Amino acid sequence: MKRIYFNEVVTRDGFQNEPEFVDTDAKIALVDELSQCGFAKIEVTSFTSAKAIPMLRDADEVMHRIQRVPGVEYTVLVPNVRGADRALACRADELNLVMSTSETHNLANLRMPRERSFAGLRDVISIVSGQRPVNVSLSTCFGCPMEGDVPQSEVLAWAERFAELGVRGLTICDTTGMAHPAQVATLCTNLRERFAGLQLTLHFHNTRGMGLANVLAAVQSGIDRFDGSLGGLGGCPYAPGASGNITSEDAIYMLQSMGYETGIDTARLLAVARRLPEVVRHAVPGQLAKAGRITDLHPAPPSVAELKEMFL
Amino acid sequence: MKRIYFNEVVTRDGFQNEPEFVDTDAKIALVDELSQCGFAKIEVTSFTSAKAIPMLRDADEVMHRIQRVPGVEYTVLVPNVRGADRALACRADELNLVMSTSETHNLANLRMPRERSFAGLRDVISIVSGQRPVNVSLSTCFGCPMEGDVPQSEVLAWAERFAELGVRGLTICDTTGMAHPAQVATLCTNLRERFAGLQLTLHFHNTRGMGLANVLAAVQSGIDRFDGSLGGLGGCPYAPGASGNITSEDAIYMLQSMGYETGIDTARLLAVARRLPEVVRHAVPGQLAKAGRITDLHPAPPSVAELKEMFL
Numbered sequence A, B: 001m002k003r004i005y006f007n008e009v010v011t012r013d014g015f016q017n018e019p020e021f022v023d024t025d026a027k028i029a030l031v032d033e034l035s036q037c038g039f040a041k042i043e044v045t046s047f048t049s050a051k052a053i054p055m056l057r058d059a060d061e062v063m064h065r066i067q068r069v070p071g072v073e074y075t076v077l078v079p080n081v082r083g084a085d086r087a088l089a090c091r092a093d094e095l096n097l098v099m100s101t102s103e104t105h106n107l108a109n110l111r112m113p114r115e116r117s118f119a120g121l122r123d124v125i126s127i128v129s130g131q132r133p134v135n136v137s138l139s140t141c142f143g144c145p146m147e148g149d150v151p152q153s154e155v156l157a158w159a160e161r162f163a164e165l166g167v168r169g170l171t172i173c174d175t176t177g178m179a180h181p182a183q184v185a186t187l188c189t190n191l192r193e194r195f196a197g198l199q200l201t202l203h204f205h206n207t208r209g210m211g212l213a214n215v216l217a218a219v220q221s222g223i224d225r226f227d228g229s230l231g232g233l234g235g236c237p238y239a240p241g242a243s244g245n246i247t248s249e250d251a252i253y254m255l256q257s258m259g260y261e262t263g264i265d266t267a268r269l270l271a272v273a274r275r276l277p278e279v280v281r282h283a284v285p286g287q288l289a290k291a292g293r294i295t296d297l298h299p300a301p302p303s304v305a306e307l308k309e310m311f312l
Helices: A010-016 A024-035 A059-065 A081-089 A103-110 A114-128 A152-164 A181-194 A211-220 A248-257 A266-280 A302-311 B010-016 B024-035 B059-065 B081-089 B103-110 B114-128 B152-164 B181-194 B211-220 B248-257 B266-280 B302-311
Strands: A005-008 A041-046 A073-077 A094-100 A134-139 A169-173 A199-203 A225-228 B005-008 B041-046 B073-077 B094-100 B134-139 B169-173 B199-203 B225-228
Touching: A005 A248, A010 A024, A010 A041, A024 A041, A024 A059, A024 A266, A041 A059, A059 A073, A059 A081, A081 A114, A094 A103, A094 A114, A103 A114, A103 A134, A103 B302, A114 A134, A114 A152, A134 A152, A134 A199, A152 A169, A152 A181, A169 A181, A169 A225, A181 A199, A181 A211, A181 B248, A199 A211, A211 A248, A211 B211, A225 A248, A248 A266, A248 B181, A302 B103, B005 B248, B010 B024, B010 B041, B024 B041, B024 B059, B024 B266, B041 B059, B059 B073, B059 B081, B081 B094, B081 B114, B094 B103, B094 B114, B103 B114, B103 B134, B114 B134, B114 B152, B134 B152, B134 B199, B152 B169, B152 B181, B169 B181, B169 B225, B181 B199, B181 B211, B199 B211, B211 B248, B225 B248, B248 B266
Parallel strands: A005 A041, A005 A225, A041 A073, A073 A094, A094 A134, A134 A169, A169 A199, A199 A225, B005 B041, B005 B225, B041 B073, B073 B094, B094 B134, B134 B169, B169 B199, B199 B225
Antiparallel strands: none
């Protein structure tokens, strides 16, 4: 029974794309419920400017008021030194930095070239170093919605530069759901060969329906850490109406069904997932919450008993 | 480049579960459009009683009026000898018979025990023999929503009995989306060992989000034939709100992206898929039609040009 580690990102990556503000109490309640489910890590919020992402303007309050459960790491997204200071003040267990491997995507999302992002993140890493582990999320590793192809050599080169700075982990993100399983297998194999000492996490989107197939391909290539979002929240502006992040409960349940150990209490997680549409006030893409587990059987219609009597 | 064969089932399996009647002209137009996309096979309709499935009461007319494209096989579902006569009169290229490997599911769906179904289908096979190839679809091969586990030995035993009757192919159906990739890999490997001479088709549902992961696992186990439904139509009464059959265009696009040859013109197929919500008058689960292909790039926002000027 191989162990797979899940990082739940719904209150950060999921909520960030929601049109309506989710109030602070609801965010805290959700993190507290998720803390009881057995996740290895929860990405709670982001220390960006309130102007850039109004949804996460309550980052400090959320971090202070959540009930931390031992064994769960509470990570936060940090864009710069100012964000790092706030994250440290909130006693985040890990700082998650982010930049894109595509120049155009970095300019569009972070409003600066990749080299400038790298320099800024290097400063964050040197400040935080020794105090907290750092993870770096590399966006658009499987393609950029504006540039197209992102060569794997480019991804590996950026990964190398951060590895040299002593980060604990790298998250390889399929930001807009452009990955396919063959590409995933190749990149994951290369990453594991080059960065055996790092925590390697894969972050997939289900934009084109391939999310769980990509998880399967990654697991087959030896990857044991994944980001997922409750209910599949976290749509992408380039694909209106399409699915967002892979659905945590669907991905976790698939791997558990296959015999992997995830540490997650699926019944509890499903109960939380089923309350999510109320929190965000719309239906969500996740399937398991609608269909129930494979072992949740249905009663046979009354006619079956009659037919059995008649025939058997 | 390995060849994968797709059977499009939207006008039979997909429409069968639709609440509103799709008129005959719309069905014919859709089959005709699908015929231009490069499918190996199209399951056009079902020769059941009009009372049992009112949606398909126009089966004979649809079969007579579609424009057949050479190279595409037009198959039909046939429940009994009377249906077989109608199918032969309509010059169906193949007859597709169906029964469940679960006794309870067979009683609930076909209103008779499996042995009685088998005897009826054996009669159909002996009548049709030599005139047309026969395929048998075995339902609930990965689990029954009422009984639960269906042992693989049971599936193999029913497959064996039909193989002995000289059928050309078997479709192994995950009728309510209970399969997971490890189970798929085992059963597919066993089936290929035992029935090397038969056309083996896998029929997956995306009820719990694992549809394309199961396709991937099946392909890895050497399977090269799949059923799919345009737009992912074909929900299941046991999982209201959940996805139905795997989405043809999503599955095909995944395999093409991985380098498999499907014979399908994806651009054409996507154009057809995008008209489907109009035909059935509701949104459909398929993702690719919403997100577009990976190569359908988006323009960078104007700010990117300004930032490039400023920084680069």
